[in-house]
Amino acid sequence: AQSVSQHNHHVILSEAASLELGCNYSYGGTVNLFWYVQYPGQHLQLLLKYFSGDPLVKGIKGFEAEFIKSKFSFNLRKPSVQWSDTAEYFCAVNEGSGGSNYKLTFGKGTLLTVNP
Amino acid sequence: GAGVSQSPRYKVAKRGQDVALRCDPISGHVSLFWYQQALGQGPEFLTYFQNEAQLDKSGLPSDRFFAERPEGSVSTLKIQRTQQEDSAVYLCASSAHAGTQYFGPGTRLTVL
Structure with missing residues (x-):
């Protein structure tokens, strides 16, 4: 069975600091990779996704993630965080190619707190 | 509507009660x-x-736990004889035939 590991449970940064959140998955076949964000009091929203092609994916709000197949990783990055980035971030994976529409396996999430 | 909706948003149940949680997916979403x-x-x-x-x-x-979607649109998740370990947020998501899953706000179930 797949598993997703997010190594950082809680990250605290000051505004303008750079961010990198780790995500590793266990499945060895073709995967689709996602980062979702949950702002306080809101529902899960898609931040970015990787299905195929360029392993460096750009998402909303200046976030990007890099798929490194040899490391089974899909780390999330942002060069300069803002207070409004305070949220919980979830990495998720599903099997298949072409964005096939199937169940997601999530990591436990990383809570990001950005201090003004 | 514009997104996935769920109701109720909050549900408190006594242990042993049955509950039903509703999900309205994005119109036209197959999954x-x-x-x-x-x-x-x-x-x-x-x-x-x-x-x-x-x-x-x-x-x-x-x-x-039992779920149904009889007409291929609205879905209901039913939990019979609720237990304390059932306390959680229940999320519904929908997607087009091949694509991203869009999540609803969830139903927070508390079993006393």
């Missing part, structure tokens, strides 16, 4: 998913529908 999110954890898959067909129910934790 519908239910997830359970315990406190401090990521969402965990419960079940998957393609139109009215339940194609995967491998994540349902016990036979007390």
Whole structure:
């Protein structure tokens, strides 16, 4: 069975600091990779996704993630965080190619707190 | 509507009661998913529908959990004889035939 590991449970940064959140998955076949964000009091929203092609994916709000197949990783990055980035971030994976529409396996999430 | 909606948003049940949680997916979305999110954890898959067909129910934790989507649109997750360990946020997501899953706000179930 797949598993997703997010190594950082809680990250605290000051505004303008750079961010990198780790995500590793266990499945060895073709995967689709996602980062979702949950702002306080809101529902899960898609931040970015990787299905195929360029392993460096750009998402909303200046976030990007890099798929490194040899490391089974899909780390999330942002060069300069803002207070409004305070949220919980979830990495998720599903099997298949072409964005096939199937169940997601999530990591436990990383809570990001950005201090003004 | 513009997004996935769920009702009720909050539900308190006494142990042993039955509950029904509703999900209205994005119009036209073929696929519908239910997830359970315990406190401090990521969402965990419960079940998957393609139109009215339940194609995967491998994540349902016990036979007390039952889901249906009779007309291929609205779905209901039913939990019979609720237990304290059922307390969680229940998330519904929908997607087009091949694509991203869009999540609803969830129903927070508390079993006393």
